Amino acid sequence: MNAVKYFLVVLVYVGMYLNLFGQSQTxxxxxxxxxxxxxxxxxxxxxxxxxxxxxxxxxxxxxxxxxxxxxxxxxxxxxxxxxxxxxxxxxxxxxxxxxxxxxxxxxxxxxxxxxxxxxxxxxxxxxxxxxxxxxxxxxxxxxxxxxxxxxxxxxxxxxxxxxxxxxxxxxxxxxxxxxxxxxxxxxxxxxxxxxxxxxxxxxxxxxxxxxxxxxxxxxxxxxxxxxxxxxxxxxxxxxxxxxxxxxxxxxxxxGKPIMPPKWALGFSQSRGMLTNEALSREIATGYRERQIPCDIIYQDIGWVEGLQNFEWWKERYQNPKQMLSDLADDGFKVVVSQDPVISQSTIQQWKEADSLGYFTTDVRTHKTYDMPWPWGGNCGVVDFTNPEVADWWGQYQQKPLDDGVKGFWTDMGEPAWSNEESTDRLYMKHHLGMHDEIHNVYGLTWDKVVTEQFEKRNPNQRVFQMTRAAYAGLQRYTFGWSGDAGNGSNVLEGWQQFENQIPVALSAGMGLIPFWATDISGYCGDIEDYDAMAELYVRWLQFGVFNPISRAHHEGNNAVEPWLFGDKAEKASKKAIELKYQLFPYLYTYAREAYDTGLPIMRAMILEYPNDPEALKAEHQFMFGQELLVAPVTKQRAKVKQVYLPAGEWINFFTGESYEGGQWIGYPVTLDDIPVFVKSGSIIPMMPVMQYIHQVQDYPITFRVYGPDDPSSFTLYEDDGVTNDYKKNIFSSTLVTNTLGNEGQKIVTVERKHEAREATPRSIIIELTIKSSPKRVSLDGQKLKLTNSKKIVESEVDQEFWSYDKNSGKLHIKFSDSDGKRKIEIQ
The missing domain is CATH 2.60.40.1760 (glycosyl hydrolase (family 31))
Incomplete structure (x- = not known):
């Protein structure tokens, strides 16, 4: 192709498809x-x-x-x-x-x-x-x-x-x-x-x-x-x-979407200038001292000494290996950023890549394309469409992994500052073609290299990679986040941008990005008044905890840890984050369904109710799996949230109050409230609050059984959470069913349906809401003892009881998990 061709390509993009070639034909x-x-x-x-x-x-x-x-x-x-x-x-x-x-x-x-x-x-x-x-x-x-x-x-x-x-x-x-x-x-x-x-x-x-x-x-x-x-x-x-x-x-x-490691579904903390050891340790201490659950601490691009040589910045990290080890001992995983370029000021690596032909080239000069970059000075753009680049890049990115880093977020893969008006980029040549063809898949080719090299050098370990720029097929290699949301002019006026993140998330899910995140708080804007920002922060976080990947992040040195926004905001944030951890067994089950089917976890209402015209209008709420309806509060100083409940009975997740569906309701809210409703007839698996995912291995599983006497079921999915054995169908599953017996008794059964890994001894708790205390509760035909509700929680794994709280109407039945089928009958 000659220079005239490139010039015409530029004109096509600038002129928005001007008809340069004559009349259209059919x-x-x-x-x-x-x-x-x-x-x-x-x-x-x-x-x-x-x-x-x-x-x-x-x-x-x-x-x-x-x-x-x-x-x-x-x-x-x-x-x-x-x-x-x-x-x-x-x-x-x-x-x-x-x-x-x-x-x-x-x-x-x-x-x-x-x-x-x-x-x-x-x-x-x-x-x-x-x-x-x-x-x-x-x-x-x-x-x-x-x-x-x-x-x-x-x-x-x-x-x-x-x-x-x-x-x-x-x-x-x-x-x-x-x-x-x-x-x-x-x-x-x-x-x-x-x-x-x-x-x-x-x-x-x-x-x-x-x-x-x-x-x-x-x-x-x-x-x-x-x-x-x-x-x-x-x-x-x-x-x-x-x-x-x-x-x-x-x-x-x-292709199927890969499953994240289990800890990726916990809460995480980040900021633009979270790029030093002291601050990382301080944030970790802040979470653990306040008993707010957190699994991941991110390091933004400033963690590297040279862009992008994967070397720790020595002035900022005194002993990175020890830092990573200490944080791991306290349950934290560290994820670091990487950019797809090499700065000309990182002289040794730049010369190496340039001599090997690993950069994109400029067809006008036939030399490495000179890419302006937001930081690090002008750069060479690594050509990930060149097969020879993969092993070279993999060797570099393995260095922090060997130190103890657990994953990457691949940022700026558009590549950065490459918008429609950036027509000079069209002179860039890749191994597989000119930039007008490769631009949209550039990030995908990078993500492919990152994941394939991770899996090559870390056998049978799940990759964590979260990306900003990608193309169809990204689900095979990476997860997604929605980039730089928020109001840069005035962070306090970011309510519309926050509300817009809900349909963005739901649309992403329908495009096969089931593992998705928003930047909680919004990335953009300087936070100068934390009290004034508190309400928006809490509401964004209450939505963010229902993102499969939950990350608080903001630009520059704007800190967005929950305790910075005042006592009320901290309390509301902690409550929301704890709910995310309680729902982990439910979320992880749907993570497996996403792998099997491609269905998102956060689902637009039309996915579950395609024939309901009102579901089409309800685009600022969503189904979380099939059983839970979540309607985040998105308006400033809201006292009431308008929620659409499809036909059927719906139950308030927190209070147990019942609502008739097929209507919009005005749901009263305070700062603490996230409107969450359970479809009647559902069974929801939950775990106790932990400071990080599976801090306790033999935790009890609670199955909340909701609603009428019609038969219902839920199959809990579990695996080791860190290897790729799930692709070989090495996992465990537990089927819980709820039916009505011939004599009017309620029957709940718990049965291991698939056992392909070593099971951990644990308790199972069945929770139901009934109007009065049962006359008899039996397990496998044997009458169970009645005890108080506190003892249910604190008892040993092999102890089996039931309790009833007449004030809440909650019935709890506890027994040990075991092979085979357990049958509970409630008279």
């Missing part, structure tokens, strides 16, 4: 087809071809080649499996007007003249179709798909995006951008996940890494479109009976 009439196992290629006039590949009966790969050449510059960065079912010898029905393919759940129709692709379900309902004869368009290098838009059609997805969950009437771009203090409708942001779902029971993954655009009816009420200025028109149609099935189909294509 495929002409199709006159023939060929079949090759699970692929059908349709031949059209002017050499155009459209290939349909049946990855399964419900997932169709669609590839439009205007020149008839099915070639791509790089294999997909996201899709790792296109053979989801064994399909061969596709039968094509041919008529004068169309070709048709029947897959079981789908009927695919290709109209011959003019060309038009339509996909129906087996009941002949049109799900997806090209708009008139304009379904596919190309102009020069630009490709575009234009599709029929129905009046009642809604769209969700695109990963981590701001604004309303419903994308209808809006347009979006995919261009990983460094947007500190981003607005509530700002676009694009840090991650590019070109996958969305329609209320017409299908999803689309547009597998193009360029600056793609999505117009969901912003331009017309008759059609929507997705397009790219270059690359291939390849997309996958994913059919599902609901959004969960569609997400599962996308997961099969792009």
């Amino acid at each position: 495929p002409e009439d199709c006159f023939a087809y060929t079949v090759d196992r699970n692929e059908v290629t349709f031949h059209c006039l002017d050499s155009a071809k459209i290939k349909l590949k049946l990855a399964s009966s419900s997932v169709i790969k669609i590839w439009y080649a205007p020149d008839g050449k099915f070639q791509r510059s790089n294999e997909s960065f996201a899709v790792i499996n296109e053979e989801l079912e064994e399909i061969s010898n596709i039968q094509v029905s041919e008529s004068a007007s169309a070709y048709e393919i029947f897959t079981g759940p789908l009927r695919i129709r290709v109209n011959r003249k003019p060309f038009q692709l339509q996909i129906f379900d087996k009941w002949q309902k049109l799900l997806f179709g090209g708009y008139q004869d304009q379904g596919f368009q190309y102009s020069g290098t630009e490709v575009k798909a234009v599709n029929l838009l129905r009046d009642d059609e809604h769209f969700f997805g695109l990963g981590e995006k701001s604004g309303s969950l419903d994308r209808r009437g809006q347009s979006y771009k995919m261009w990983n951008s460094d947007k500190p203090c981003y607005g509530i409708n700002e676009d694009p942001l840090y991650k590019s996940i070109p996958f969305f779902m329609s209320s017409y029971n299908y999803g689309i993954f547009f597998d193009n890494t360029y600056l793609t655009e999505f117009d969901f009816g912003a331009s017309s009420n008759d059609y929507y479109s997705f397009s790219a200025p270059d690359g291939e028109m390849i997309f996958y149609f994913i059919f599902g009976k609901d959004y969960k099935e569609i997400i599962n189909g996308y997961t099969q294509l792009t």
Whole structure:
């Protein structure tokens, strides 16, 4: 490619797809087809071809080649499996007007003249179709798909995006951008996940890494479109009976999300200038002295002496190995930041990488691209698309791991300051292509190297890696956080940015980022009045503890430890953090479900209630798993939180008060309150509060059994929490069921269903709310003794009792966990 080509690329981006190459064209009439196992290629006039590949009966790969050449510059960065079912010898029905393919759940129709692709379900309902004869368009290098838009059609997805969950009437771009203090409708942001779902029971993954655009009816009420200025028109149609099935189909294509180590689901503390040993020890002491649970202390980029040589800054860390050891003895894990660049002032490493050709290059000079960086001076951008870079980088990043560091957060991987207007970056050349193609996947290629090198050098250990910039497929390597949220002009006015984090989180979850975090307190803005900031901090934290990964973080030296915001804020924060730890068994069970299915843990209401129109409106609350509904308070000085309860009975998690669903309720709140409701008929596993995850190994498990006499169940998942053995299905599971016997007695059973690791002796406590004290409680047919509630908690593992508190209506039954099935009967 020559300099003229690069200049034209720049003009395309600056001019927002100015038509430099003439009029847009569409495929002409199709006159023939060929079949090759699970692929059908349709031949059209002017050499155009459209290939349909049946990855399964419900997932169709669609590839439009205007020149008839099915070639791509790089294999997909996201899709790792296109053979989801064994399909061969596709039968094509041919008529004068169309070709048709029947897959079981789908009927695919290709109209011959003019060309038009339509996909129906087996009941002949049109799900997806090209708009008139304009379904596919190309102009020069630009490709575009234009599709029929129905009046009642809604769209969700695109990963981590701001604004309303419903994308209808809006347009979006995919261009990983460094947007500190981003607005509530700002676009694009840090991650590019070109996958969305329609209320017409299908999803689309547009597998193009360029600056793609999505117009969901912003331009017309008759059609929507997705397009790219270059690359291939390849997309996958994913059919599902609901959004969960569609997400599962996308997961099969792009890979399962890795599970974090168990301690990653605890609470963590960070700040921009948490970059020295003394401060790290001081924060650790502060948590333990106040008995506020915490598992992780982060170190931001200033921990390194040179960017990015992975050497501790000697003036800031007197004895880093001893620090890490001492913190580990007190239950703390340390996670450090890494950037994807090497500063020119880190002379030895920069010269090494430059001589080996490990940097991106500038096509104008054919030398290492000179990248301005927010700190450390100008840098070379490490080219992670070069296979030779991986081992080299892995050797460097292993140094702090050998010292005792437990993981990384990969920051600034856009790479930093690379926004749409940064057109000079387009002169950057990577091993696998020019920057316009690689930009959106740059962070993903880095995350891949970090994880694969970690696993190579730390066999069978789970990686902890949390990333800011990425592309579809990131779930195979990393977790995500939402970047620099908050109000930089006035931190106290960050309420809207905070509220916006809820739909951002839920959208991220639907884009296969189940393990996600917000910067609790918001990253942006100087905190000058901690008393004035206290309410916003507490409310952000009350939302943040329901993020699978919970981190308090703020820019610069703005400290955001809970005790800095006053006694009331500290008390409310401690209560919220303790709740996170109590719910760990429940959360960890859903972490496994996320691995198995791709379903998020924080779920938009529409995932659980897709046919409820009000669920679509309730985008500032969410389901936490299937059983818990969480509605964080997001308004300043709020006295009441409006909560939507879907049909059925709902129970206040804290008070036991019952509510009839199918309505919005006004829920009274104080600073301490997080509105949390349990779906009636649920069973919630819990553990005692600990100062860090599994501080006590043989802790009792409490199963809270809620609601009516209808049968209910919950399967608790457990594994060692630190190895990759979960991928080999080495785990334990316990099935708890709640039913009603023939004589009206309540029956609760506890049964080990899967035991693939050594079990720790422990107690099990069953907690129910009933109106009066039972006449009899038996375990495995033997009458249990009645005792007081305090003794239930304090008794030894092998002691078995029951107690009833008439004031709260709580019945507790304690017994030892053992192999086989335990049966409790309550008369």
